[in-house]
Amino acid sequence: WIAKWPGPAELAEASSAEVLRAWGKLGYPRRALRLKECAQAIVERHGGEVPADVEALLELPGVGDYTSRAVVAFAFGRAVPVVDTNIRRVIARVDRGEAEAPPPSKKELEDMERLMPPGNRAGVRFCAAVMELGALVCSARGPRCDECPLAERCAWRAAGFPAYEGKRRAPQKFAGTDRQVRGLLLDVLRDGHADSGLGEHEHFWVSRERLDAVWPDDTQRDRALSSLLADGLLVEANGEFSLPV
Ligand code: SF4
Incomplete structure (x- = not known):
């Protein structure tokens, strides 16, 4: 994708058919068209340069809370709280002593902001590290607590791994839909x-x-x-x- 369209200006010029073909079977193909519209908006509103702040990014087509924050943190190195599925699960376990995160809410962003160390470099590394910990160590079904650097401060582990009793999002089916x-x-x-x-x-x-x-x-x-x-x-x-x- 990057080799074909290295920047917003190149993607803005692509045909929708080509963008949909390159997207292939990634799922949610509307996202491919939103990405092209986003590239066009970046060219029109920002001279082809991706803006480096959350509010400006949120104004772009297809960009939501997670994407805007991830771009500012990981592309521009600015410490804004980022919350994805893995981070939500780690915060729920370590901080709140619960097995699973509740349905998404603003509260999780506030929690992440409270937990982040000061400074851009440390804050961004913290977001990346918690995300990675959730993906590789504190996974949904098989947390590897023996290898976890947060084991001694994990509230869920200290409480004896109680089962989750809160609300859940309905699982999404695919077959037959x-x-x-x-x-x-x-x-x-x-x-x-x-x-x-x-x-x-x-x-x-x-x-x-x-x-x-x-x-x-x-x-x-x-x-x-x-x-x-x-x-x-x-x-x-x-x-x-x-x-x-
Ligand atoms: S101790 Fe276990 S449950 Fe707690 S954060 Fe680490 S891997 Fe997850």
């Missing part, structure tokens, strides 16, 4: 365009019949197709469908 059908429909366009030899700014059109072949449930397939059109991930003309260019 509209998301899966949307992915299958996009695959037809993406793979077809890649095999067609057409340029990135040329449409590769497929018939309705080719799309109908990917999923047996007419109602669900129609719903998925309509939502792809509404999201700007597909375009339609003369009864045929293409990635946007």
